[in-house]
Amino acid sequence: MNDFSFAMLPGIEAEEMMWLQELTKSYSAENKQRFLAVYQGRRKDPQTILICSLIGFLGVAGVQRFLVDQIAMGIVY
Structure with a gap:
């Protein structure tokens, strides 16, 4: 390889x-x-994580944490 x-x-x-x-x-x-x-x-698509982070500013905060399997941090946000 x-x-x-x-x-x-x-x-x-x-x-x-x-x-x-x-x-x-x-x-x-x-x-x-x-x-x-x-x-x-x-591996997660960096663009998807960025879009979800931007959505967090406008609506549901912490949504990007759910995508990277950090459920507890998503709830804290």
Whole structure:
């Protein structure tokens, strides 16, 4: 598995890709593949989070926390 596998993630930016490459540089190819599968499944679209944060200013505060599975913080907001 090469470092270009991270480039296939939808909407990934250069800074995030460099961070992932640095994080996984000591991983074996099999571990990188597992990491990529888990990371891709848990990764949220940054634009969706931004839109929900903006909605929080106009209406329901903390709605973005529910999207990132931080239910308690969403209720606190």
